Amino acid sequence: MDDRRMIRLNTDLLGGLFIGLFGAVGLVGSWGGRFNAWIFPRVNSIVILAMALALIVRGVVRREVEDVMPRENATRLVLPMMAGLVAYYFLFTRLGFVLTTTLLFGGAMFMLSTRRTWQRAVVVFGVAAVVAGFFYVVFGEVFYVPWPTGTWLEALGLGR
Amino acid sequence: MEALLDGLLGSLQPHLIFTLVLSSFVGAIVGALPGLTATMAVALLVPFTFALSPTTGLVAIVGLMQGALYGDSVPACLINTPGTPSAIATTFDGFPLTQQGKGQFALIASGVSSAGGALVGGLALLFVSPPLAEFSLKFGPPEFFWIGIFGLTMIASLSTGSMFKGLAGGALGMLVSTIGIAPAGAVTRFTFGNPGLQAGVNVVVALVGLFAVPQALKMVEEIRGKVQIAEYEEHRGVLREVLERVVLRPLVLLRSTLIGVFVGILPAAGGPIASLVSYNEAIRWSKNPEEFGKGSVDGVIAAESANNSAATASLIPLLTLGIPGSPPAAIALGALLIHGLRPGQDLFEFSGDIVYTFMWSAVWAGFVILVFSVMVSKYLTRVAVLPVHYLAPAVMLLSIIGSFAIRNNVLDVAMMIIIGLVGYVLDKLGFKAGPIVLGLILGPIVEAAFVTSLALADAQGSYLQVFFLRPITMVLIVLTLLSAAWPWIGKRIARRTGISIEALDDEG
Amino acid sequence: MTGRMVTRRAFWAVLAALSLVLAACGGGGGTTTTTAAATQTTGAQGQTTTTAAPAETTTTTADVAADYPARPITWIVSFDPGGGSDIEARRIQDRLQEILGTRIQIEYRSGGGGAVGWSEFVKRPADGYTVAGLVIPHIVIQPLALEDPGYQTEDIRAAAWTVAAPGALIVANDSPFQTLEDFVNAAKENPKGITVGGVATFSGSDLTLAQFASQAGIEVTYVPVTGGAAPLISDLLGGHIDAAFLASSHSVRNSDRVRTLAIAGDRRLESLPDVPTFSEFGYDVTIAFAWGVGMPAGTPEPIVEKFGNAVIQAMRDTGADQAVIEEGLDPVLLGPDEAQAYVDQQVEIYTELLPILQALHGES
Structure with missing residues (x-):
């Protein structure tokens, strides 16, 4: 594949730095304290840091880059999907399960579609609404899952 | 002997067969939804077990358990997301098979091996319960510590690519597993002031985050290049092909089910560990270890047969000793107690009819699963043909639903999303989900066993005695060393025999 | 189901709003009983008063109470x-x-x-x-x-x-300790050498053991086991620990394999008539x-x-x-x-x- 179309990264160097962060947090957090409660996280933090160091050294020495993902899709599709996932969490309790799901599930299906026409929008949001309703009822009634109904409904005095 | 035969006849009563079929079916659906586990399926049944006769209730529990452990392989194979923790190892080869258009093959293989697992597990339950249960008692905290360490050597075979990254991922998984209340001392760790983190990161939540979210995002990455996971191909005679494979080379299935039975009887272990260990052993003993992770049927067979036999085996210490070997077994214990039945020798003597009927039903569960898998696999496979613009959002939605439903906790949704996004970045940087999940599952076992062993060592005044000189620990230490050194030993053997083992050719 | 419930709640909400307005107009007379519930809010998810x-x-x-319960x-x-x-x-x-x-x-x-x-x-x-x-x-x-x-x-x-269920000190059937005295004597001969398992640290079993040990003048090693009673009993039966502190229901459930040395509380249990209480030996062990x-x-x-x-x-x-x-x-x-x-x-x-x-x- 054409080089410019792919995001290429030194995964050893970046990976070492990224996972090293967790090791550092773990080591700082587990320093001191009762021996038998903290020894295990401390050992693991040290292993992470050691491996991170090895990866960083290798990354710097070898300077190898790898194809990671197609550039265009990464910014146009993957990032919005990730943002949507985070948005879901924040809307979940406020708008409630059904509305959030309809909006974001439908939105994701629409965004990923090859042809984005208004007919298509009607279809995907319709599908999303039906799916949301289905899971709301089935999980709510059979598994007794207490879905959030949304704070806006509660503000109106309708939610639970 | 007479009780055995009475049980056989008893288990064939129509209402029990009906219960078994129905509960397996419900179990399969619950298992197939990521986030809903076999334990939850069984928990749903609890109110009924109080009203039903003990036999019917117990049969339903077996059906739900076995059904769920077949159902969990369906999303594992089709969308690379284990339905329950027990299907982690199933994803390693099941999903590559689906990508190659052999989804139906993978599903039927897992159905046949689940059935095989249920069958062998059931037979073990019937015929060797007492000696197995006695043997399981010899495993104390030091032994569990070494089992955990032995399990960690699997990182070597699960690290595709870099061994450094595999080890770092495993350690990260274990570090994450320490979030919450420590096993020793009233110490809370890494909760960052949030009491909701006291319970730690739920394994199912982590699992959904680490597998499903990155998978959905990876589908999105390639959306313009590929519209589906796989083309649909009509296959005929898949069942025969799978059966031939299993019958002609029975060793994989046999070894895996025995591992499953053995791990299943240990109270602290269970399905996820059974299937991971048996997957690892399948690689080690295979003539073509390089095929694993790229769509080896043996990988699917090893993982799926072990978790089903482990589930049945977890009932062995329950019935003989009154020690439930798994959460579903704990519910079965509740069902027994509520009817005034006390597990142990008395149960076999005074309520042999119930016990043996129940045990035979565990055997039949295998056949029910087999029939299911053959009937539904053809239709289920079509999930892989769904266009990605439906499938990727659907996978994400299921992850959210599953992570919320596991404890009805919004915090779990947040954790799933964070773990999912971090997991995706890690995946892109070459840290695969396998070693991280392994660390997450084994971490608590290793740590708890370590802390308990420390207390034992304090009492005995000898660390050497407790950690290294007990007979079974010595065996486990040898196994661990062999397993850790296997990449090098394997290479030696390979060089001598002239078979190339690319999978083991690693810089670590 | 859900739909009907929402409607019913909506009805009450409107009714309540109306009556509040009426109550306010009436200058607070009548039988208004403001309950604590009215001021209760749930913090974490930002939900407000129901x-x-x-x-x-x-x-x-x-x-x-007459209206209660009006919903699940x-x-x-x-x-x-x-x-x-x-x-x-x-x-x-x-x-x-x-x-x-x-x-x-x-x-x-x-x-x-x-x-x-x-x-x-x-x-x-x-x-x-x-x-x-x-x-x-x-x-x-x-x-x-x-x-x-x-x-x-x-x-x-x-x-x-x-x-x-009173707490019970349990040993395996093949344990050398036949009675509580055996246990106490052994612990005196071998300070810290006897292991007693319990569920987690700073738990009921942990506290009670400390209470008992201090009264009996003995030192034993507490072994915290995670994962509940099942692994604990398994460790006990396997001989990995010498004794365990658990609820008496476990001694009954596993009665064919374990022996209960003593139970807490001031009276014997109907289901364990032969098991003495700690108080019979002069110890004040209170856990239940x-x-x-x-x-x-x-x-x-x-x-x-x-x-x-x-x-x-x-x-x-x-x-x-x-x-x-x-x-x-x-x-x-x-x-x-x-x-x-x-x-x-x-x-x-x-x-x-x-x-x-x-x-x-x-x-x-």
Whole structure:
């Protein structure tokens, strides 16, 4: 594949730095304290840091880059999907399960579609609404899952 | 002997067969939804077990358990997301098979091996319960510590690519597993002031985050290049092909089910560990270890047969000793107690009819699963043909639903999303989900066993005695060393025999 | 189902709003009883006051209970399905539904030895529609011992205690200890050399062992086992630990393989008539495990009473009060009037005990 179309990264160097962060947090957090409660996280933090160091050294020495993902899709599709996932969490309790799901599930299906026409929008949001309703009822009634109904409904005095 | 035969006849009563079929079916659906586990399926049944006769209730529990452990392989194979923790190892080869258009093959293989697992597990339950249960008692905290360490050597075979990254991922998984209340001392760790983190990161939540979210995002990455996971191909005679494979080379299935039975009887272990260990052993003993992770049927067979036999085996210490070997077994214990039945020798003597009927039903569960898998696999496979613009959002939605439903906790949704996004970045940087999940599952076992062993060592005044000189620990230490050194030993053997083992050719 | 409920709630909300306006016009006269529920909010998820509270402002105290329950009740179990807390809920669920005339939904919120479920529970509205299974000593010890348990014992109003089980010192059948004296003598000969297992650190078993050891003048090594009673009994039967401190129900359940040296409390158990109590040897060992149900503090008393009494009645109606004796449990059947006093008594006991343990573990 054409080089410019792919995001290429030194995964050893970046990976070492990224996972090293967790090791550092773990080591700082587990320093001191009762021996038998903290020894295990401390050992693991040290292993992470050691491996991170090895990866960083290798990354710097070898300077190898790898194809990671197609550039265009990464910014146009993957990032919005990730943002949507985070948005879901924040809307979940406020708008409630059904509305959030309809909006974001439908939105994701629409965004990923090859042809984005208004007919298509009607279809995907319709599908999303039906799916949301289905899971709301089935999980709510059979598994007794207490879905959030949304704070806006509660503000109106309708939610639970 | 007479009780055995009475049980056989008893288990064939129509209402029990009906219960078994129905509960397996419900179990399969619950298992197939990521986030809903076999334990939850069984928990749903609890109110009924109080009203039903003990036999019917117990049969339903077996059906739900076995059904769920077949159902969990369906999303594992089709969308690379284990339905329950027990299907982690199933994803390693099941999903590559689906990508190659052999989804139906993978599903039927897992159905046949689940059935095989249920069958062998059931037979073990019937015929060797007492000696197995006695043997399981010899495993104390030091032994569990070494089992955990032995399990960690699997990182070597699960690290595709870099061994450094595999080890770092495993350690990260274990570090994450320490979030919450420590096993020793009233110490809370890494909760960052949030009491909701006291319970730690739920394994199912982590699992959904680490597998499903990155998978959905990876589908999105390639959306313009590929519209589906796989083309649909009509296959005929898949069942025969799978059966031939299993019958002609029975060793994989046999070894895996025995591992499953053995791990299943240990109270602290269970399905996820059974299937991971048996997957690892399948690689080690295979003539073509390089095929694993790229769509080896043996990988699917090893993982799926072990978790089903482990589930049945977890009932062995329950019935003989009154020690439930798994959460579903704990519910079965509740069902027994509520009817005034006390597990142990008395149960076999005074309520042999119930016990043996129940045990035979565990055997039949295998056949029910087999029939299911053959009937539904053809239709289920079509999930892989769904266009990605439906499938990727659907996978994400299921992850959210599953992570919320596991404890009805919004915090779990947040954790799933964070773990999912971090997991995706890690995946892109070459840290695969396998070693991280392994660390997450084994971490608590290793740590708890370590802390308990420390207390034992304090009492005995000898660390050497407790950690290294007990007979079974010595065996486990040898196994661990062999397993850790296997990449090098394997290479030696390979060089001598002239078979190339690319999978083991690693810089670590 | 859900739709109808929403409609009904909407109706009450409108009615309540109307009556509030009327009450305000009337200058606050009449029978308005503002309950604590009206001011209860749930923090974590930003949910606000529920509709039940305004409805109550228009009724007298007795009427609060007369209308209750008007919709399904959620029963939080802070442990996994199949655990003791689950079993005690399921035992009476059916009959309780009949008595109260509404559905009771069991919700599992497991983790942190129950702390996760209870911290979530105390944030729920105190309107009687959320109840939680309670376990002694957990709800007393956790707030005392944990840095940040997420709830306080005072945040909970106990409505009823259904069953209890005294703590029991258990050994395997093949153990050399035939009696409690054997155990004490061996511990004296071999200080710290005897291992006694229990569930987790700073737990009931941990505290009680410290209490017993200090009275008997012995030193033993406490072995904290995670994962509940199952691995503990397995370690005991396998000879990895010398003894275990557990609820007496476990000694009954595994009676063909274990021997109980002594139980806590001041009287012998019907199901274990040959097992002496610690007090018969002159030791004052107080631990008891108890299972019950409660509501968030601030729930109107009439509602607590109605629910608590219904729980006790359900225990009697189903015959569970007799059946549990077989299981090694003690049907204490403490109704709403005595339930809270029982908790207060436990708080006193453990507040006194905690320093012993902290001194033993060498931390503050």
